[in-house]
Amino acid sequence: MKIAFCCTGTKPEPWIEGLRAALPGAAVEVWQAGARAADHAVVWAPPQQFFDEQPQLKGVFNIGAGVDALLKLKLPPKATVVRLDDAGMSVQMAEYVCHAVIRHFREFDAYEADIRVGKWSYRKPAERSDFPIGVMGLGVLGERVARALTQFEFPVMGWSRSVKQISGVRCFASAAQFDDFLAASRVLVNLLPLTAETLNIMRLDTLSKLQPGGYVINVARGAHLVDEDLLTLLDSGHLAGAMLDVFRTEPLPPVHPFWQHPKITITPHTSARTLRDQSIAQIAGKIRSLEAGQPIAGTVDLTRGY
Ligand code: NDP
């Protein structure tokens, strides 16, 4: 069995070593133009040339959870496309979102600013019941985040395409219940995949439906959010702030207003990192399953787009 590794921006050597150790007998090689035909590919943001040269691929394994960039390419016709299914990302995402919510709710940013100027002052504690949190996307990451937030006794809502039942979470489903979900939320967490249906989903009319003093946490993709509309709603005071991990252009261009905005906190697409050892173990297991004709969790539905 031959495996081609083609991950832009990723140091290949430790992955190659890990994949070889996990799949003894497999020939694992870094792809180079004109390389011989492989059975499976491990990819992140590969060039179109890679797939054009490898039409015979049986499996394409993405080393991230989101496949929006991959699905823009012309893929090998018979390949099963598989994304990372947690592999250590959901706990990181829960940490990040709980941190963002608690930092805002407890006003830790304001305390930090006071302490920096030598000011010892108290703020009136906010009511948890005044901070209902809506999580868009209740998949592998969103469900873990929603469950984690319930541990802090916030009212938690969730929204997905299909109907869900999650203990402690008020679940809404489909476009028909989107407005009710937004109206019930003050903090909005985005964990949707980027698809034709979810592009620009956070824009003026949708974010305006959040409760006054709303707060936006975007940890999915930059193109879910219309940047100018966020700025408009922050300036009007309808939104109190935002914590953003993902952007339309990454790295965020130096002139972008998000860098310096006093109500926006940014992080450099780091809320849930791909963990190499866990990812290699998961991908190796799935390559074995695919070779054995067994079903695989995390298989991408190409028509749905995630
Ligand atoms: P999943 O595919 O497991 O979950 C996606 C969820 O979104 C599902 O609940 C799905 O509903 C819901 N959904 C999809 N389309 C719609 C729609 N049109 N309306 C309502 N709900 C919809 O994905 P993951 O949880 O693994 O990952 C989510 C995203 O997080 C990734 O696509 C990626 O972009 C982003 N991500 C960001 C990272 C970062 O570091 N910032 C790291 C990892 C991922 P249903 O369950 O009904 O199908």
Ligand code: OXD
């Ligand atoms: C992912 C990401 O999709 O890191 O896994 O954004």
